[in-house]
Every structure is written in structure tokens, then in C-alpha cells.
Amino acid sequence: MPMSFSRLFLPKAISEAAHNAYVVLAEYSRAPRFYRDLGVADTLDGRFDMMALVIGLAIRRLNQDQTVTGKQSKNRHRLAQELFDYMFDDMDRALREMGVGDLSVGKKIKKMAHAFYGRVDAYGKALDTGDRAALIEALQRNLYRGVAPTDEVQAKMADEVEALAAQYAAVPIDDWLSKQLVLEARA
Numbered sequence: 190m191p192m193s194f195s196r197l198f199l200p201k202a203i204s205e206a207a208h209n210a211y212v213v214l215a216e217y218s219r220a221p222r223f224y225r226d227l228g229v230a231d232t233l234d235g236r237f238d239m240m241a242l243v244i245g246l247a248i249r250r251l252n253q254d255q256t257v258t259g260k261q262s263k264n265r266h267r268l269a270q271e272l273f274d275y276m277f278d279d280m281d282r283a284l285r286e287m288g289v290g291d292l293s294v295g296k297k298i299k300k301m302a303h304a305f306y307g308r309v310d311a312y313g314k315a316l317d318t319g320d321r322a323a324l325i326e327a328l329q330r331n332l333y334r335g336v337a338p339t340d341e342v343q344a345k346m347a348d349e350v351e352a353l354a355a356q357y358a359a360v361p362i363d364d365w366l367s368k369q370l371v372l373e374a375r376a
Contacts, residue, residue, distance in 0.1 A: 202366070203264060207271030209368040210247065214272075215279070217372050218243040227346045228338030233287075237280070237301065238308070238332045243353065244276050245309035246316075250357040251365065265362050277302060307331075316354050321347055 218239045224231040229239050251269035280301055284294050308331045315324035324347050329337040337343055356372060364370060 200264075200267075203267045203271055206366050206368050207268050207275055210268070210272055210365060210370050211244070211275040211279075213370050213372060214244050214247055215240060215276075217374070220374060222374075223349075226342075227349065228342045229332060229346075230334070230336075234334065235332075238334070240276065241305045241308045242312065242332060242350065244272060245305060246312060246350070246354055247357055248272055249309055249313050250354070251362075264366055268365060276305075304331075312350065316351070321351075324350060 219236070223229045223239055224235065229235045248269045251265045251272070277298055281294055281298055284297055285291075289297060308327070311327035311331060312324065315321075315327055325343050328343060328346055328350070329335065332346070333343075353372075360370060
């Protein structure tokens with residue numbers, strides 16, 4: 190991945206932790222079960238939406254953790270920003286490899302970033318309030334783009350999202366910062 194200018198001034202440990210987290214989270218988002226069993230479209234849009242879900246909730250968790258203060262708090266915010274940057278650097282690279290013209294890439298990335306934040310906000314509000322119906326509605330609108338699978342499959346995806354959010358909450362900030370992020374795949 191190309192190095193963004195801001196990475197030149199970032200502590201190496203944060204950049205490495207973000208890269209490690211990005212690799213773990215991207216791999217998790219590409220698990221075949223999401224596409225085979227849980228109705229996510231195995232398309233460019235479907236894969237973006239799955240990455241937005243997995244990585245967006247990770248960034249949200251890092252930015253919301255109030256259990257740490259001082260330097261560790263600053264580092265978790267830096268890690269969250271760097272994780273976002275890795276994701277969108279990767280999106281930029283993928284668009285260019287697909288032949289999207291240089292003049293169009295910036296506009297597409299801006300649109301993707303706007304969609305990313307909207308999705309993270311919708312999922313986050315539903316999770317914060319424990320509103321499962323709102324979570325399923327957000328999944329229908331964003332992850333499934335209005336072409337939702339059966340109610341049973343949607344309920345299983347909501348279970349996945351809730352379990353992932355709980356898993357993120359259980360990972361200590363030190364594990365994120367020390368490149369020890371491990372996610373348990375659900376059966």
C-alpha cells in the first residue's frame with residue numbers, strides 16, 4: 190500500500206499496529222460465510238459494505254473507549270485514524286487497479302467515505318440502544334442495499350454484528366496497540 194504523507198510523522202508502532210489490525214479485519218470481512226450463508230452480495234459493493242461494517246465498528250470502538258487516558262488514549266485515536274487511512278488507501282489502490290481514471294478516483298473515494306460514516310453511525314446507534322429492529326433495518330438498507338435475504342438470515346447477520354461488537358469491546362486497547370488483535374470466527 191502506498192504510504193500517506195501523515196504516516197511519515199506517526200510513531201512506527203502505531204502504523205504497524207494499524208496495518209496488523211487492517212489485515213486481521215479485512216480478512217475477517219472476507220470470510221466466505223458472510224457471502225455464502227448470510228446473504229451479503231459477493232460483489233465489489235458487497236465487499237465494501239462488509240469491510241465498512243467490520244472496520245467501521247472497530248474504529249468506533251477505538252474512538253469510544255473511555256477506559257484509557259493520557260498517551261494510551263491519544264494512541265488509540267491515532268490507531269483508529271490510521272486504520273481508516275489504511276482502508277481507504279486500499280480502496281484507492283483497488284479502484285486504480287480496476288482502471289478507474291485518476292480524475293474519478295478522488296470523487297469515488299469521497300463518496301465511499303461518506304457512505305462509510307453513514308453506515309457506522311446507523312449501526313452504532315442501533316447497537317448503543319440495543320434496538321435490534323433498527324440494526325436489522327440498517328443492515329437491510331446498507332449491507333443488503335434493499336435486497337434483503339430471509340428474516341432468518343437477517344437475524345443471523347444481526348447476531349454476527351452484535352457478537353462482533355461484543356468481541357471488540359472485550360479486546361483491551363493494549364492488544365490493539367501491541368498487534369495482538371485476534372478475532373474469533375463464529376461457526
